[in-house]
Structures are given as structure tokens and as C-alpha cells.
Amino acid sequence: MKFHNKLINWYLENARELPWRDTQEPYPIWLSEIMLQQTRIQQGLPYFLKFIKAFPTVFDLAKASEDKVLKLWQGLGYYSRARNLHFTAKYVAYELNGIFPTTYKDLKNLKGVGDYTASAIASFCYQEPVAVVDGNVYRALSRYFGIDTPINSTEGIKEFKTLAEKLLDKEQPDIYNQAIMEFGALQCTPKSPDCAVCPLQIDCVAFRQSLVESLPRKLKKTKVLERHYNYIVILDSRENVFLEKRTGKGIWKNLFQFPLIESSKSCETSEDLLMSNDKILPQNILREASLYNAKPIKHLLSHRKLWVKFWIVEVEKLNLVENLPKSLLITNQIDTFAVPVVIQKFIEAYGFSK
DNA sequence: AAGACGGGGTA
DNA sequence: TACCCAGTCTT
Numbered sequence: 001m002k003f004h005n006k007l008i009n010w011y012l013e014n015a016r017e018l019p020w021r022d023t024q025e026p027y028p029i030w031l032s033e034i035m036l037q038q039t040r041i042q043q044g045l046p047y048f049l050k051f052i053k054a055f056p057t058v059f060d061l062a063k064a065s066e067d068k069v070l071k072l073w074q075g076l077g078y079y080s081r082a083r084n085l086h087f088t089a090k091y092v093a094y095e096l097n098g099i100f101p102t103t104y105k106d107l108k109n110l111k112g113v114g115d116y117t118a119s120a121i122a123s124f125c126y127q128e129p130v131a132v133v134d135g136n137v138y139r140a141l142s143r144y145f146g147i148d149t150p151i152n153s154t155e156g157i158k159e160f161k162t163l164a165e166k167l168l169d170k171e172q173p174d175i176y177n178q179a180i181m182e183f184g185a186l187q188c189t190p191k192s193p194d195c196a197v198c199p200l201q202i203d204c205v206a207f208r209q210s211l212v213e214s215l216p217r218k219l220k221k222t223k224v225l226e227r228h229y230n231y232i233v234i235l236d237s238r239e240n241v242f243l244e245k246r247t248g249k250g251i252w253k254n255l256f257q258f259p260l261i262e263s264s265k266s267c268e269t270s271e272d273l274l275m276s277n278d279k280i281l282p283q284n285i286l287r288e289a290s291l292y293n294a295k296p297i298k299h300l301l302s303h304r305k306l307w308v309k310f311w312i313v314e315v316e317k318l319n320l321v322e323n324l325p326k327s328l329l330i331t332n333q334i335d336t337f338a339v340p341v342v343i344q345k346f347i348e349a350y351g352f353s354k
Numbered sequence: 355a356a357g358a359c360g361g362g363g364t365a
Numbered sequence: 366t367a368c369c370c371a372g373t374c375t376t
Contacts, residue, residue, distance in 0.1 A: 034372095037373070038369090038372055040363070075360090078359055078373090079359080112372095112374090114372060114373045178371095182371095218368090249358090251360075300361085303357080303358060
């Protein structure tokens, strides 16, 4: 039996039921694919359900504000996905009359849609014979064929894509693509796959040569930089608080936060804050800052290790504070703003009223 | 070609 | 800790 037939037979027995597998409509499939980039199904699923409920059609998503989209995306990470999602929704709704492109080539021109996602939508919705290559596919192919080319090298990306195209069942590219990804996710898992019950075991090079644990190969990742973040929570008795929007480049773009003072070393006193203050906040405000968490919160990202401290400044009335940057906004509805997870956790711990 | 970009699950 | 997850975009 051919490789793709074994895979599809396995899939028909083992496939999970997922909401985006009930349909061939591009909107929910596009939405799910964007959400699942570098994201486990278990983590993405509740967000998918939330989005479909809030935005049943691409027009509803297009009509929403970016702030609203980011708020619903809060906690899922890689926020450029949400910004690109919203951009593309507006493009499809207003420039394409709500009709998604129907080919791999045209889909790939959409913002946020790369090789994988274009292949997924083209095959799932329109049965175009194009092969998906995601983390699951890399792992399954690398092991089955015993390929040790690093999957994140330029050469590896080309090699695995070519191989995937060759293996594709062109009569049912949608089923085949689903099958190989599901196989990687459930059977050919990163750690301790249960090779004893694998339908491909007999021809699997990695199994026969005991290479399962060492494949796939991957180039070393970049090193993690450490940073010290001091968030200054300025509030009055009515729980009005200052927020600023992160703009420009860098993490958490277009999300909100308390005014931030970044320091090269850990700040222990309000004097330390003054030393690191980049002419952002008035000195008389900072002198009143009291440290909320003596032990910094360690917040790990894929490329950063953040040490986070929150400082509290209570004032009489927020709108009487002088010499503040114009970029700050005042709110007593902090729960309506999209914030990074580390700030959301503080908000819940501190007990802002909802 | 290498980095930037989040957060959570797992061993 | 370290690695991984239905990757894409920028430099």
C-alpha cells in the first residue's frame, strides 16, 4: 500500500472532531489556520469559538476595531497575527467583496498567509493539490525517510516541501494534508511516540535505525535576552489609571500597558526608578512610587527573559497630575484594553474592579 | 540566512 | 531547563 493510503486509513480511524473540519468555507478555515500557527489546538480552540461567535463573517471582523480584535486575541501570543488578520479581513471584505482568493498563489499574497497557510486553505477549501508542511509534517517525514537535514535551514525547507509535494494524494489533497498533520500530532509525537502501534513502523527509517529520538534535526535557536521592566501603576481612589499604547516595533505592538520604565539592572527603590526614567514621568510622581512585588516576576518569552516589577502611585485625582506625556490615557475600564498576560495577571491579583 | 515575535504544555 | 506547537515577516 502507498504511503498516502496508509496515512489516510489511519486518519479515518483516529481523526479528532474539530469545528473547522465540518466546513469548506474559507472564512472559518482561514481564521483557524492563522490562530493555530505555532499554537496547540488545545490553546487555540477556545479563541476560535470566541472569534466565530463575535465575528460570524469576514464582514463582522472587518467592521470591528483593531483594539477589539486584539482584546479578543489577548493571551494567544504572536499579536502580529491578529493585526494581519484584521488587515486581511478588511481587504477581503472591502476590496474583494467578501470573496476569498481561491488559489494557493493568490492566497499567499494575503497578509499573514505564508506557504503553509496558503496550502492549507487551497487544499481544504478548493482541493488544490498543494502540500502543507508544518511542524507535524517535518517530524513525520524526517523520521519516516530518515532525513537529517535541519528542518529550519533554507535547504531543509526546500527539501521537505518537495518531498511533501511528491507524496501528496492529488485526488484528495484535503484529506491527505489533514491526515499527515494529525498523524504527526497524535502518533508521531515529539517526545516518546508509541512506535509499537504505528501503522508506518515497518518502513520507518528512524524506527529501524533507532533515530526516532534524534529526528528531526533543528538549527540552534537564538539566545534569550534579559530585560528589567518596571510598570508604574498610577491610580486614584476611583480606580482611574494611566495606560499607554505600545507603538513602533518590538513585542506587544498595539497592546496597552502601564507607563513603563525599562532599567538595565533591577530597581529596588524609587530612586533607582528616577535614574532609569527616560524623561517619561514627572519626578514628583516617581518619588511616591511604592514597590508592589519585591520579588520580580519572571516572564518568559521565546526570545526574552523579563524581570517585571509593579510600582504603585496613589494620587488625589488623576486628571490633575501635571507634566505627563500626552500619549497617556486615563481609564477606569482597564478590563476593556488588550494587555500582555503579565499585566493581566497583575490586574487580577491587585483586584481592579470590573 | 538569521532574528523577531508569545504563551502554555510537557518531560 | 529545554523543546515544541497546524509559521510569517523583517532585517
